[in-house]
Amino acid sequence: MSTTGGSGSPDTHREFASSLQEPPVTSEPSANTLPRGHAEARTGPAWMVLALACACQFMVILDSSIVNVALPSVDRDLGFTTAGPAWVVNGYLLAFGGFMLLGGRAADLFGHRRTLTAGLSLFSVASLVAGLATTAEVLVAARVAQGMGAALLAPATLAVINTVFTEGRERARAFGAWSAAGGVGGLVGAVAGGALTTGLSWRWVFLINVPIGAILIATAMMSLSGTRTGRREPLDLTGAVTGTAGLAALIYGVMRSTDHGWTSPPVVGPLMAGLLLLAVFTVVEARFATRPMTPLRLFRIRGVAVGSGMLLLFGGIAIAMWYFTSLFLQNVLGYDALETGLGQTPAAVTFMAIARWAAALLPRTGVRLLLQVGGGCFLAGFGWLSQAHAGSGYLTGVLGPTLLIAVGIGLTFPTLMAATTADVPENDAGTIGGMAQTANQVGGSIGLAVLATIAGTATRTETGGTSPADALAVGYDRVFLVAAGLGLAIALAALLLPRHRRG
Numbered sequence: 001m002s003t004t005g006g007s008g009s010p011d012t013h014r015e016f017a018s019s020l021q022e023p024p025v026t027s028e029p030s031a032n033t034l035p036r037g038h039a040e041a042r043t044g045p046a047w048m049v050l051a052l053a054c055a056c057q058f059m060v061i062l063d064s065s066i067v068n069v070a071l072p073s074v075d076r077d078l079g080f081t082t083a084g085p086a087w088v089v090n091g092y093l094l095a096f097g098g099f100m101l102l103g104g105r106a107a108d109l110f111g112h113r114r115t116l117t118a119g120l121s122l123f124s125v126a127s128l129v130a131g132l133a134t135t136a137e138v139l140v141a142a143r144v145a146q147g148m149g150a151a152l153l154a155p156a157t158l159a160v161i162n163t164v165f166t167e168g169r170e171r172a173r174a175f176g177a178w179s180a181a182g183g184v185g186g187l188v189g190a191v192a193g194g195a196l197t198t199g200l201s202w203r204w205v206f207l208i209n210v211p212i213g214a215i216l217i218a219t220a221m222m223s224l225s226g227t228r229t230g231r232r233e234p235l236d237l238t239g240a241v242t243g244t245a246g247l248a249a250l251i252y253g254v255m256r257s258t259d260h261g262w263t264s265p266p267v268v269g270p271l272m273a274g275l276l277l278l279a280v281f282t283v284v285e286a287r288f289a290t291r292p293m294t295p296l297r298l299f300r301i302r303g304v305a306v307g308s309g310m311l312l313l314f315g316g317i318a319i320a321m322w323y324f325t326s327l328f329l330q331n332v333l334g335y336d337a338l339e340t341g342l343g344q345t346p347a348a349v350t351f352m353a354i355a356r357w358a359a360a361l362l363p364r365t366g367v368r369l370l371l372q373v374g375g376g377c378f379l380a381g382f383g384w385l386s387q388a389h390a391g392s393g394y395l396t397g398v399l400g401p402t403l404l405i406a407v408g409i410g411l412t413f414p415t416l417m418a419a420t421t422a423d424v425p426e427n428d429a430g431t432i433g434g435m436a437q438t439a440n441q442v443g444g445s446i447g448l449a450v451l452a453t454i455a456g457t458a459t460r461t462e463t464g465g466t467s468p469a470d471a472l473a474v475g476y477d478r479v480f481l482v483a484a485g486l487g488l489a490i491a492l493a494a495l496l497l498p499r500h501r502r503g
Helices: 046-065 068-078 084-097 100-110 110-134 134-166 168-199 209-223 237-256 264-290 297-302 300-330 337-365 367-385 396-423 426-462 468-496
Strands: none
Touching: 046 084, 046 134, 046 168, 046 209, 068 168, 068 264, 084 100, 084 110, 084 134, 084 237, 084 264, 084 426, 100 110, 100 134, 110 134, 110 168, 110 209, 134 168, 134 396, 134 426, 168 237, 168 396, 237 426, 264 297, 264 367, 297 300, 297 367, 297 426, 300 337, 300 367, 300 396, 300 468, 337 396, 367 396, 367 468, 396 426, 426 468
16 A cells, blocks of 8 residues: 555555745745746646646555455466465565656656656556456566556656646645545555455456546646657666666565565575665766766755655555554454455545645645654654554544544655655656655565564564464554654654755
C-alpha cells in the first residue's frame, strides 16, 4: 500500500511540491517562473491538468493495493509455487521503486506529456497482458512492466503540478488534491479488489486499467503541451544503469529479508551489490557525467537534502500505520479482511480530509509548523496505540490513536513533498519528483523489513508464556513505539528546513 494512505490486508507489502516554506518576506520575482527556452507546460484548462495528475496518482496507488485481495484466486488459477504469489506484488513494487529516478529524469529530458503518455501506455498494455495471462511467469513479467510504467508516470505527475501551478496558494491546493487522490486510491484498492474478484474475475483487477488508461492518455494529449523548445540533452546512460540497478538490488535484498535472516546470502548479496552500484552511481554523477541523471547540485538545496531524508523516515511511519495496524486488527483482535478494511476506513478518510486542509494552511504557516504538529500527532498516536492488547476494544484501543496518526499523515505527507521540491528549477522538476518519490518508496521498503524483524523478535520472546494473540500484540506494540520515535525525529528534523521561501 502506498505511504499516502488507504487500508490494506496482511499481504500488502507496503503501502505538494510547493515553494512555500514560510509566509513570503520579499517581493523578488518568483523562482518558479518558466525559464527561457521552455514551452508553456499547459494547453488545456488548469482544472483538467489537475484532474489528470490526480487520476494518474490514484491509478498508480490503486494498483499497488487492489491486487492483494485477488492473490488467492490468482494462485488457484495459475498454479504458483509456494512463494510465487508474493511476487505479483513485489514485482510491481521492485520495478516501481527501482526505475523512479530514471522516470523523473526522462520527464525533464523528453517532456512531461511525452513521458506521462509513455508511462500510461506501458502501464495500460502491461495491465492488458496481466489480465489475459495464462501462466504465472507471464503475470509476474507483466507486473514488472506495470511497475516500470508507474515509475515513468508518477514523477511526471509531480513535475506537471510543479510547473503548471506556479502561484503559491493554488499550488498548495493542487498538491493537497494530489495527495488526497493517493489516499483514495489506497482506500478504494482493497474494496474494489474484493468486489471485482468476487463479482467478475481476478482478471478484471488488471483489465479495469485499460479503459482508464485510454481516457487518461486522451486527456494528457488535450491538456498538456507536447513541445519543449530548449536543447535536448543526452541521457546519462551510465548513471541510468548504475542508479536503477543499484536501487532495484537494494530493494530486492530488503524484500528478501522477510523470508531470510539479515545475515543470509540471499539478503546480504543483493544489499551489498546495491550499495556498491549506488556508490559507483554517485561517483559517476559527481565526476564523470556531462549531463548527470541526478545532478548532485540539487542536494545543495537544503530543502531537497533534508526533505529527502525525512521522506525516508516517513516511509517507515506509513508502513507502521497501514500495514501493522491491519495485522493487529486481524491477528490480535480477530477481524476478517472486510472488517479490517472497514476498521481502517475512518483513518483513511481523515487523512484525505486533513491533506486538503493542510493545503489551505500551508501558505499561511509554512512547512515547519505543519511538520512539527504532524510529528507530535505521530508521537502521541503511536504512543497511545502501543498500549493496545488482545483485550482492547476497537474504539479506544485502535480507532482513537489511528485517527490521531491519520491527522499527522495528512499534515506531513503533502507538506514534506512541498519542502523537498521547493526552489527547484523548472527544468529539474521531473528529476526532483522522482527523487522524492524514490525516497518515500525506499523508506517504505526498508521500514517494512526492519519493523517486521522488530515485531518478530519481540513476539518470539513472549511465546510460551502468553497466548498467541498476546504475544503478537507485544511485537506490534514494539513497532508502534519505534514509529513514535520516528515521529519525534520528523518533528526535530523540521527545524533544519529553510525558514523562508526564496522568491
